[in-house]
Amino acid sequence: xxxxxxxxxxxxxxxxxxxxxxxxxxxxxxxxxxxxxxxxxxxxxxxxxxxxxxxxxxxxxxxxxxxxxxxxxxxxxxxxxxxxxxxxxxxxxxxxxxxxxxxxxxxxxxxxxxxxxxxxxxxxxxxxxxxxxxxxxxxxxxxxxxxxxxxxxxxxxxxxxxxxxxxxxxxxxxxxxxxxxxxxxxxxxxxxxxxxxxxxxxxxxxxxxxxxxxxxxxxxxxxxxxxxxxxxxxxxxxxxxxxxxxxxxxxxxxxxxxxxxxxxxxxxxxxxxxxxxxxxxxxxxxxxxxxxxxxxxxxxxxxxxxxxxxxxxxxxxxxxxxxxxxxxxxxxxxxxxxxxxxxxxxxxxxxxxxxxxxxxxxxxxxxxxxxxxxxxxxxxxxxxxxxxxxxxxxxxxxxxxxxxxxxxxxxxxxxxxxxxxxxxxxxxxxxxxxxxxxxxxxxxxxxxxxxxxxxxxxxxxxxxxxxxxxxxxxxxxxxxxxxxxxxxxxxxxxxxxxxxxxxxxxxxxxxxxxxxxxxxxxxxxxxxx
Amino acid sequence: xxxxxxxxxxxxxxxxxxxxxxxxxxxxxxxxxxxxxxxxxxxxxxxxxxxxxxxxxxxxxxxxxxxxxxxxxxxxxxxxxxxxxxxxxxxxxxxxxxxxxxxxxxxxxxxxxxxxxxxxxxxxxxxxxxxxxxxxxxxxxxxxxxxxxxxxxxxxxxxxxxxxxxxxxxxxxxxxxxxxxxxxxxxxxxxxxxxxxxxxxxxxxxxxxxxxxxxxxxxxxxxxxxxxxxxxxxxxxxxxxxxxxxxxxxxxxxxxxxxxxxxxxxxxxxxxxxxxxxxxxxxxxxxxxxxxxxxxxxxxxxxxxxxxxxxxxxxxxxxxxxxxxxxxxxxxxxxxxxxxxxxxx
Ligand SMILES: [Zn+2]
Ligand SMILES: [Zn+2]
Numbered sequence: 001x002x003x004x005x006x007x008x009x010x011x012x013x014x015x016x017x018x019x020x021x022x023x024x025x026x027x028x029x030x031x032x033x034x035x036x037x038x039x040x041x042x043x044x045x046x047x048x049x050x051x052x053x054x055x056x057x058x059x060x061x062x063x064x065x066x067x068x069x070x071x072x073x074x075x076x077x078x079x080x081x082x083x084x085x086x087x088x089x090x091x092x093x094x095x096x097x098x099x100x101x102x103x104x105x106x107x108x109x110x111x112x113x114x115x116x117x118x119x120x121x122x123x124x125x126x127x128x129x130x131x132x133x134x135x136x137x138x139x140x141x142x143x144x145x146x147x148x149x150x151x152x153x154x155x156x157x158x159x160x161x162x163x164x165x166x167x168x169x170x171x172x173x174x175x176x177x178x179x180x181x182x183x184x185x186x187x188x189x190x191x192x193x194x195x196x197x198x199x200x201x202x203x204x205x206x207x208x209x210x211x212x213x214x215x216x217x218x219x220x221x222x223x224x225x226x227x228x229x230x231x232x233x234x235x236x237x238x239x240x241x242x243x244x245x246x247x248x249x250x251x252x253x254x255x256x257x258x259x260x261x262x263x264x265x266x267x268x269x270x271x272x273x274x275x276x277x278x279x280x281x282x283x284x285x286x287x288x289x290x291x292x293x294x295x296x297x298x299x300x301x302x303x304x305x306x307x308x309x310x311x312x313x314x315x316x317x318x319x320x321x322x323x324x325x326x327x328x329x330x331x332x333x334x335x336x337x338x339x340x341x342x343x344x345x346x347x348x349x350x351x352x353x354x355x356x357x358x359x360x361x362x363x364x365x366x367x368x369x370x371x372x373x374x375x376x377x378x379x380x381x382x383x384x385x386x387x388x389x390x391x392x393x394x395x396x397x398x399x400x401x402x403x404x405x406x407x408x409x410x411x412x413x414x415x416x417x418x419x420x421x422x423x424x425x426x427x428x429x430x431x432x433x434x435x436x437x438x439x440x441x442x443x444x445x446x447x448x449x450x451x452x453x454x455x456x457x458x459x460x461x462x463x464x465x466x467x468x469x470x471x472x473x474x475x476x477x478x479x480x481x482x483x484x485x486x487x488x489x490x491x492x493x494x495x496x497x498x499x500x501x502x503x504x505x506x507x508x509x510x511x512x513x514x515x516x517x518x519x520x521x522x523x524x525x526x527x528x529x
Numbered sequence: 530x531x532x533x534x535x536x537x538x539x540x541x542x543x544x545x546x547x548x549x550x551x552x553x554x555x556x557x558x559x560x561x562x563x564x565x566x567x568x569x570x571x572x573x574x575x576x577x578x579x580x581x582x583x584x585x586x587x588x589x590x591x592x593x594x595x596x597x598x599x600x601x602x603x604x605x606x607x608x609x610x611x612x613x614x615x616x617x618x619x620x621x622x623x624x625x626x627x628x629x630x631x632x633x634x635x636x637x638x639x640x641x642x643x644x645x646x647x648x649x650x651x652x653x654x655x656x657x658x659x660x661x662x663x664x665x666x667x668x669x670x671x672x673x674x675x676x677x678x679x680x681x682x683x684x685x686x687x688x689x690x691x692x693x694x695x696x697x698x699x700x701x702x703x704x705x706x707x708x709x710x711x712x713x714x715x716x717x718x719x720x721x722x723x724x725x726x727x728x729x730x731x732x733x734x735x736x737x738x739x740x741x742x743x744x745x746x747x748x749x750x751x752x753x754x755x756x757x758x759x760x761x762x763x764x765x766x767x768x769x770x771x772x773x774x775x776x777x778x779x780x781x782x783x784x785x786x787x788x789x790x791x792x793x794x795x796x797x798x799x800x801x802x803x804x805x806x807x808x809x810x811x812x813x814x815x816x817x818x819x820x821x822x823x824x825x826x827x828x829x830x831x832x833x834x835x836x837x838x839x840x841x842x843x844x845x846x847x848x849x850x851x852x853x854x855x856x857x858x859x860x861x862x863x864x865x866x867x868x869x870x871x872x873x874x
Contacts, residue, residue: 012796013689013803014782019696067672068844074837075673080794088673088791136793423795450800451771 003031004039004101005134011148017157020150024158034102037180037188042141043155044174045298048105050143051112052119054082057142060120061086064127078423083139090127090135097129105180108141152251163189168250169196175252199244199252201235202272202318202326205389207380207397214361217398222384224330225356225364227376228399229313230288231278232295236260236312239270239322245277253277256294259310263350269340272319274388280311280349285375287485289501311349314341315380318388326388333388364400371402372486378402404483405525407432407517408508409441410476414460417445424457425472428504430482432495433518439495441522442482442502452507479508479516487525495519497526536613536631536638537662539829539852544640544664548633549613551580553640556855563615565642566626567592567707570856580608582617584653584739585625588707591735604653620644621655622809623708624736630658639823640664643856645808646815649679650715651743657818663825664852668810669788670834670841676788676812682805683716689784689803690720694760698782701763703770703801706732708809709786713764714744716807724749724758726765755779770800788812820847832857 010023028036041047062072067089079085099107111122126138156174160167173191183193217223233248243261245254254261257277279286279294290308294300317337318326325333341352356379358364368379378401386396409430417426427445431438448456459478466473483505490498496519538545543555543562551561558575565571565581567588572581579599581589586601602608604627607616617627622643631638637660644666648654677685690700702713710729717723725733725746733743749763751774759779767785769775775783783801788808790796796804810833811819820828820842828849830839835851842849 010692012793013692013784015800015802022696065672068841071672071837071841075671078671079673079792084793085673088675423789423792449771 001099001101001104001130001134001137003027004035005131005137007039008137008148009133011150017154020154021158021161024150024155025162028158028162032100032102033185034180035100036185037183038101038105040155040159040174040188041180043150044152048109049112051108052123052142054143056116056119057086057123057139058082060123061089064124065089065091083142084136086139087132087136090132093131094128097126102180104138104141153249156250159189165189166196168199168201168246171250171252172196172199172244175254195240195242198239198242199237199246201237201244201246201250202324202388203390204233204235204248204274205316205397206392207399208392208394210381210398210400214364217361217381220359220361224334224382224384225358225367226315226353226380226382227356227371227374228378228380228401229276229278229285229353230375230377231276231285231291231313234275234277234312235318236264236271236273236275238264238267238272247277256297256300257310258300259305259349260312263312263347266344266346267340268344270319270321271317271340273314273337274316274318275312275314275353278311278313279308281309283348285311287375287500309349311351313351313353315353316388329385329387330382331384368400368402372405375486404485404505405487406481406483406505407441407522407525408479408511408515409482410438410513410516411456411474411478411480412438412440412476414456414464414472414474424453425460426453428456428480430480430502431476432516432522434495438476439519440493441495441497441519442484442499444482444502444504448504448507456507477513479511479513481505481508487522489523489526495522497522536633536636537640537664543854546613546631549610549615549631551610553629554642554856563629564589565620565629565640566623568623568643568705571642580615582625582627584741585627587735587739588625588732591732592707618656618658619653621646621648621652624652624711624741626652626708628656628658630660636661638662638664639825641666641819643668643809644811644815644819646811646819647676647679649712650718651711655819657822659822659824661825662827662829663820663823664829664831665816665820666810666856667816667830667833667835667838668857669808669812670816670830670838672813674788674791674808674812675814676791676806676808679716682807685805686713686716686807687720689782689805690717690762693782694721696780696782697760698780699758699761699763699778701765701769701775701778701781701783702786703765703767703783704786704807706766709807710764710766711736711743712807712809713786714746717762717764718744721760721762722747723762723764724753725763726769728766729764751777820849 007023007027011020014020062069075089076082076085079088111119127135130138156167156170159170169191170189172194173188176194178188178193235246237244243264244252245257245260247253279291293304294308294310314337317333320336338352356367364379371378381398381400383396389396409432411428412431413429414425415427417424429440429443431440460472460474463475464472465475482502484499484502486500488498489496536546536548538547542552542557542559544553551563552559553563554565554571555562556573560577562576563580567585572589572593574593577598579589579597581601583601583603586599589599590597602617604617604619607614612633614632616630618630620626620628620642622645626642628642628644629640639658639660641664644655646655693700704710704713706729714723723746726749730748737743775781784803784805785801786805786807788806788810790804791806816838826848828842828847829852830849831852831854839849839851
């Protein structure tokens, strides 16, 4: 496992994606074939099921280290990750085990059906023959997520650099159906198990943020206006009875959105359509927050399918029955899209993105300001004659987002982060004024720099009035600007309002606590939908 | 009342010895302060008189002002103050750091200040001491903290510098000016040219003036040519993160060096490339072995994991109590950040 362990170390001592790719390429150059396949499998979430229960591993670790349970748990809560806690606690190895990644994975696969006694013997033998980093990896191989800052995209870029094969094709290959036991590395990367011609996407056409006045864009009737939906930009590729969904991050996400695949199956034509993947319920678009619940899950439960159904708004068509039509003017492509969508009865969650009706430029201001009420981020302005550009090109497409809503609030509770931020206070609760008292309005955790978090953590340690579990009640002194995507009246909240997607936009060191917003001024931000 | 309570008292101003009429590392201004080492949370400003080790003297003068009233004695030399025999013993924490040993009518108290039991390439090695009352720090008082040997650390740091060099990156190590900076110097000596931030440079000058030798360094100043620094090594205080000075460097790779970096999560959330667990404090086994070697009847546990460590000591049959002090990493970080602010652009 030394090779694999060295790779993990090399990835962990750099923040630069280029250096991570370099380390991966070096690994692929020297690692045995099967090890390479396992690495790809592990980093793309193709893990065999857990062969040993967590509780047993915990028990054995306490037994070996001779630590009382409370001290083990204290350590665990400081580290935030069980596999890592055990690796840190276990004694120095007494001998050296040198198995390849493939050999370890093969052993682990057979372990599942063995008795607890045999499992224990195996795990203890491994622990006593691996150094700290290897123990950590071993514990991670047994179960738990293997998150080490390498995305599928990084992995694919490394493979592309190594082999000169098209990155999207590699993405399709590694995501496709394959098993370590029945494929070779060469076969995998050359895609012997897939037909890339059926899945190949186009580069996305991207828009710049609008940086001029509307009238400077010329005649208003040269433009088509749509809502800018806040979901995942995606391409649906349908060719020869196969359907693929690509995200803008150039990942294949087909399996995550089964509802879309089913709906698209109804079309008889082949095409490549560009659009937005959204969480959509009863014809309403939900927040990106909701959509996130559906992302990167190994299994989507029935409950989740019902709670967060997925929908799609189609923006554009790039290929029709095998013809690349990206050079056609947008208005013509749009017509083609409309006729395809008009040709069959579709389930209501796959729709054509509707156009904004307007005559004069001035009308767009109020339409944009109301976007939030339908969970849209603002407007998209597209020149009628524009082709579907490769990448970002100034002039033909503009995005015109709404400004975020903000309030000034004071911090009243702080809580330590879990896992990666376990030693600092990172989660805060904020309040605004209500008469002479304070009332909680939001909980937020993102948006501050590491330096600010460190400073706030020190302040919290000094200014905690009360400890309640992991929560510290602090003097209401630090003021923050909280930005959020939406606000609505709510009787489930004590304050009477619910903020959607609140985040810290900045620390207002310049503002004393008695100048924060009142609940009345906050409520004034609510616009009738 | 037991004897130890007569020899040291825990007061609002700090740890006090009534017989000797002096304080150990007090956090409020007092007449007579005996100082374990130069860190800002232990050696504070405003005492009428200071006593420290010979090796700490110039450090204290540098940090607290040349005009302070200060006396120093070498390690292990005994000084009798109002009948109390006082001596300093190496603590292995930073240059000049000492445990303070007090003896009165055959009763011995040892106050460790901060200490590290593992030897390194620069500090006088830690000396285990026997006593009746042992007052120990507990910064890393959890069994997850066990340090690598100095040789292993050296290999890790050197190989990181080599990797950076092969990618045309300048290696920037971040650590407090007193202690970590000199330790890093000793670990990186011979790897390549080392440049230090001005706050470290000035402190090093103070250390050199007391006759201690340090590896050769150059001052990292803004007027240095980018080419000169390319692929070299820089040591700077953590406050430099996010500064213009750091941004001006050609392709820097940054590493935080601290015991907290033992935990992956801590390494990953910092806005730096790498984290190396280089600590100036005792690890778990170091703390346990120091307590056991002291054979003390009573242990007091100060800053760090005092609750956990004292609970564990009681469970293994050693009488221990928590002691709330104003020492600790956070106090130090704050004081360091304030002194460094002046020099960091
Ligand atoms: Zn210290
Ligand atoms: Zn200390």
